[in-house]
Amino acid sequence: MDNILEIQNLTKAYDDFTLDKISLALPKGSIMGFIGGNGAGKTTTIKLILNLIHRDSGNIKVFGLDNLDYEKQIKEDLGVVFDESSFPASMKVPHINKVLGRIYKNWDAVVFSSYIDKFGLPVKKEIKDFSRGMKMKLAIAVALSHHAKLLILDEATSGLDPVVRDEILDVFLDFIQDENHSIFVSSHIISDIEKVADYIAFINNGRIIFCESKDQLLNNYGILKCRTAEFETLDRTYVKGYRKSEFGVEALVIRDHFRGKYTVDRASIEDIMLYTIKGESR
DSSP, X not given: OOEEEEEEEEXXXXXXXXXXXXXXXXXXXXXXXXXXXXXXXXXXXXXXXXXXXXXXXXXXXXXXXXXXXXXXXXXXXXEEEOSSOOSOTTOOHHHHHHHHHHHOTTOOHHHHHHHHHHHTOOSSSOGGGSOHHHHHHHHHHHXXXXXXXXXXXXXXXXXXXXXXXXXXXXXXXXXXXXXXXXXXXXXXOHHHHHXXXXXXXXXXXXXXXXXXXXXXXXXXXXXXXXXXXXXXXXXXXGEEEEEXXXXXXXXXXXXXXXXXXXXXXEOXXXXXXXXXXXXXXX
């Protein structure tokens, strides 16, 4: 399967943080959720993909092209949404349509108008009078209106109410019905990621902890609950993180190894993330 985005050994060092040789690949026709805590390196990675900051080492390819050598060509086919609106406060929707029509070669005013209607956005109000949800919908309408092949979204659904988030997630799912489209979405709302993502990349303290298909993660891991004495007899090779309490132990385990011997409950993506970074050491 062809990859629409490839990152290899990407490094960026600051005084107090290092993005440390991260690698991942996003196949065409799929959504990758990029998860991790605040300060884990999500936004730094996205800025490096967009060449907004200088990398120290590593390679990034978008559409099979080096993102430095072919930056202008690549950005014609990228739709980008950050967690804050970047449009001037005094602009209105028709102004945005006119300006972006001069910027993007493939700007489609008809598609833009259809998304404005779909999202119920006012065309006579200034952006400063838009709610946060309306601003995010506008940014997504823009990202989808120049026939982008890859959407890069940095916390695009944060701070939105569940109804608006659900509406936006449905738009993302429609977008990837075209097998040449993909989405790379950073979010701390793990339930959103679990709903739409095909792949999960988990970054912590500047390092990729795992990058796997969502189905594989959910099939491989489970939550085992047992008494402390029972836990001490377990093969820790198959225990990826655990928490002890006065009532016993809950552990993230490789499900198949314990199947039939213990009751192993389903682990959510959030469980896998939290036990991996916050579970007590083995």
